[in-house]
Amino acid sequence: MKKHDQDFMKRQNRLTVFQIIKNEQPISRAAIAKQTGMSPTTVSRIVSELTEEGYVHETEEQASAGRGRKSSLIRLLDTAVISIGVELDRHQANIGFIDVQGNVLCSGNFPRSSGDTPEATVARIADIIEELILECDIDRRRIVGIGVGLPGIIDVEAGIVNFSVQLGWKNVQLAERLKELTGLQAVVDNELKVKALAEQLKGSAYGSNRTVLLGFGNGVGSALILEGEIYRGVTNSAGEIGHTTVDPEGMMCDCGKAGCLQTYINIPSLLSEASKIKPVRTIEELFAERRAGTRWACYLIDRALAYMAITINNVVSMYNPDSVILSGEILDKFPEVYEEITNLCYTQYIWEPLQDSFTIVRSKLHEHGVIIGSGLVAQDRYFQLN
Amino acid sequence: MKKHDQDFMKRQNRLTVFQIIKNEQPISRAAIAKQTGMSPTTVSRIVSELTEEGYVHETEEQASAGRGRKSSLIRLLDTAVISIGVELDRHQANIGFIDVQGNVLCSGNFPRSSGDTPEATVARIADIIEELILECDIDRRRIVGIGVGLPGIIDVEAGIVNFSVQLGWKNVQLAERLKELTGLQAVVDNELKVKALAEQLKGSAYGSNRTVLLGFGNGVGSALILEGEIYRGVTNSAGEIGHTTVDPEGMMCDCGKAGCLQTYINIPSLLSEASKIKPVRTIEELFAERRAGTRWACYLIDRALAYMAITINNVVSMYNPDSVILSGEILDKFPEVYEEITNLCYTQYIWEPLQDSFTIVRSKLHEHGVIIGSGLVAQDRYFQLN
DNA sequence: CTATTTAATTTCACCAGTAGATTAATTAGA
DNA sequence: TCTAATTAATCTACTGGTGAAATTAAATAG
Numbered sequence: 001m002k003k004h005d006q007d008f009m010k011r012q013n014r015l016t017v018f019q020i021i022k023n024e025q026p027i028s029r030a031a032i033a034k035q036t037g038m039s040p041t042t043v044s045r046i047v048s049e050l051t052e053e054g055y056v057h058e059t060e061e062q063a064s065a066g067r068g069r070k071s072s073l074i075r076l077l078d079t080a081v082i083s084i085g086v087e088l089d090r091h092q093a094n095i096g097f098i099d100v101q102g103n104v105l106c107s108g109n110f111p112r113s114s115g116d117t118p119e120a121t122v123a124r125i126a127d128i129i130e131e132l133i134l135e136c137d138i139d140r141r142r143i144v145g146i147g148v149g150l151p152g153i154i155d156v157e158a159g160i161v162n163f164s165v166q167l168g169w170k171n172v173q174l175a176e177r178l179k180e181l182t183g184l185q186a187v188v189d190n191e192l193k194v195k196a197l198a199e200q201l202k203g204s205a206y207g208s209n210r211t212v213l214l215g216f217g218n219g220v221g222s223a224l225i226l227e228g229e230i231y232r233g234v235t236n237s238a239g240e241i242g243h244t245t246v247d248p249e250g251m252m253c254d255c256g257k258a259g260c261l262q263t264y265i266n267i268p269s270l271l272s273e274a275s276k277i278k279p280v281r282t283i284e285e286l287f288a289e290r291r292a293g294t295r296w297a298c299y300l301i302d303r304a305l306a307y308m309a310i311t312i313n314n315v316v317s318m319y320n321p322d323s324v325i326l327s328g329e330i331l332d333k334f335p336e337v338y339e340e341i342t343n344l345c346y347t348q349y350i351w352e353p354l355q356d357s358f359t360i361v362r363s364k365l366h367e368h369g370v371i372i373g374s375g376l377v378a379q380d381r382y383f384q385l386n
Numbered sequence: 387m388k389k390h391d392q393d394f395m396k397r398q399n400r401l402t403v404f405q406i407i408k409n410e411q412p413i414s415r416a417a418i419a420k421q422t423g424m425s426p427t428t429v430s431r432i433v434s435e436l437t438e439e440g441y442v443h444e445t446e447e448q449a450s451a452g453r454g455r456k457s458s459l460i461r462l463l464d465t466a467v468i469s470i471g472v473e474l475d476r477h478q479a480n481i482g483f484i485d486v487q488g489n490v491l492c493s494g495n496f497p498r499s500s501g502d503t504p505e506a507t508v509a510r511i512a513d514i515i516e517e518l519i520l521e522c523d524i525d526r527r528r529i530v531g532i533g534v535g536l537p538g539i540i541d542v543e544a545g546i547v548n549f550s551v552q553l554g555w556k557n558v559q560l561a562e563r564l565k566e567l568t569g570l571q572a573v574v575d576n577e578l579k580v581k582a583l584a585e586q587l588k589g590s591a592y593g594s595n596r597t598v599l600l601g602f603g604n605g606v607g608s609a610l611i612l613e614g615e616i617y618r619g620v621t622n623s624a625g626e627i628g629h630t631t632v633d634p635e636g637m638m639c640d641c642g643k644a645g646c647l648q649t650y651i652n653i654p655s656l657l658s659e660a661s662k663i664k665p666v667r668t669i670e671e672l673f674a675e676r677r678a679g680t681r682w683a684c685y686l687i688d689r690a691l692a693y694m695a696i697t698i699n700n701v702v703s704m705y706n707p708d709s710v711i712l713s714g715e716i717l718d719k720f721p722e723v724y725e726e727i728t729n730l731c732y733t734q735y736i737w738e739p740l741q742d743s744f745t746i747v748r749s750k751l752h753e754h755g756v757i758i759g760s761g762l763v764a765q766d767r768y769f770q771l772n
Numbered sequence: 773c774t775a776t777t778t779a780a781t782t783t784c785a786c787c788a789g790t791a792g793a794t795t796a797a798t799t800a801g802a
Numbered sequence: 803t804c805t806a807a808t809t810a811a812t813c814t815a816c817t818g819g820t821g822a823a824a825t826t827a828a829a830t831a832g
Contacts (some may be wrong), residue, residue: 004423005424009821030811039789045788067798070797071810096638234744238644249589313629313631317627351643392789399820416779428821430780453831457778458822
């Protein structure tokens, strides 16, 4: 992408103005100019451009700052842009329509099983989208694209799912097929990465500019947002901490190495460990055992929580973020562990000089994080091109 | 800094053109235009500007691409810009004059002891700089700034050494004092971070765009270069992996936590562990014991090497770089460990899907890495402002 | 020796952004 | 109530970087 001409500059400025309106609406032109350092003239021009194109509008409201002419306030025309966010995992797909603010306008879902082919899944997604459009009376012209978030390694540029253990997919040209079936632009990205973006844009890390999100659930992963951009690394696998070694003399992992982080904290590992003593089917049962005070359950879960705290320390030491978001099935289902983990962090595991450099927060968007995030990624893509 | 006006755009373009000339000289205007996507007009204008300002010049040489007019080639006037790189550690300071290419024109050093005050050190640095200028007949007008690299947490923006265990300093306004004493612009940065930049610009990671450098010596640390920029994190402590937890039931670290990485692999820890069995003064003695086959020495060092390999895996899992550089006293003094570590990586510790995503290389600049790096950082700063 | 190809420069138009003047709207205080 | 001060938004003239196309320059193939 060119980065050196006036066109790029203009786009950049349009985008900043748009973002500010999005985040701080209602806001006056003057305030935008002050904030960005642009001249009022420029802001005015951009705003009228955006108005003409139907993205924003001047409201009736007026704010007075004491003396002087009242500023007329600009707001998003929030139905101006709608995107579709899709969350794919082993057992189901969730689909939602997302507005510019990241609100879920309406949503649907369908169950799937791990054997389902990509083709079948894509077809089903397209169907549901059609249904939802009719059902919720969505204006088709407003839809700017589809974003899909799923667990796995994804080549975002190419829109290809390189590899997803959870879905059992390999080298699937997901974006292309979706585009063919729906006629909409499609983006595919890793679920944790889009979730992190969503949390930073409108969730619990709002205002942060170095955010790390940790996901503790069926898998273990992390995602890093730098300056509002998802950090992906060279092969799109940045943040794949599941196979970091935390105990070289520890348990064997499926991957053939010993002591991988995920063998201590992901749900399947916890269940299979537990099952050596007593058959436990679900993570709920395991936590129930713990609540009942069963010794081995306490041991397993306490160890997992300790490793989570250690992971926080290690991630913070490397990325030095200002905000760490805890998310994933374990935190969604058992919110009480959040306190336990943060306590462990501050009392035992975080290197003292770093203790005040960041805050630990819980994911705020919960089950909707991925569809909001992937929807917003789709919008980002749209705005970068328009 | 403004990022939205023509001025910024121009600077940006000047910089890109300059960088390309720096890295690929001799090169024709046409080639630069093709590479950057800028119009020939723009490139021509920038080149003549740079020529007037005395940064580059047109050479006699001409390259023919078969048919057509031969292109006149542009080269750096490599004496045009000189900066000073300073490496500070506990026992000494190394000072060198660095040209645009990162060549060391001449260098000097002085010993210091850990008790030396910042003031004394700065004064001594200024003295040596004066001596070197006279001795090597350096053109003062060409000197664009001083860069200092040292171990510790540094507030680069403010030029303040927040904290350096090695030097025993705290909140030292180093950049400001240096500027006062020498009349030159000064930048201070972490030694590993500048070394990493140097390795990427002209060392073993040339051409990489996601580089991680690991330093194994008196301390343990890492540095990350993203898109040619040093990644610093929010409080300038990104990459401080010394206190990541690698064994929650492991040895106590000075920091009060258990099982910090550095307790297994940094030189002081190795020596103090060894001394429990036999008084060992230097790392050379310890390695000699190992070469002699002494059991405890082999154990200690093998364990250290294993943890280094583990560190590589963990760092790669998170940052997903295309290049990992191993550096530091241990690798400089005992180059043979490089092979051992890489072997451990590929046979045991690297998660298989990541094995082909990066290369492990040795630092190429060795003892000069830090002065070159800090000198180049000073130049970067200069070019960003001019 | 001419036609063709490539390089570099020059001319000119375009347009994003700025500064400063102008118009509009509002309030504090005489 | 009226005026001066204040803030917002727009209008106008200008600056300056970039790109397109024409031009000039230099080389080679045949």
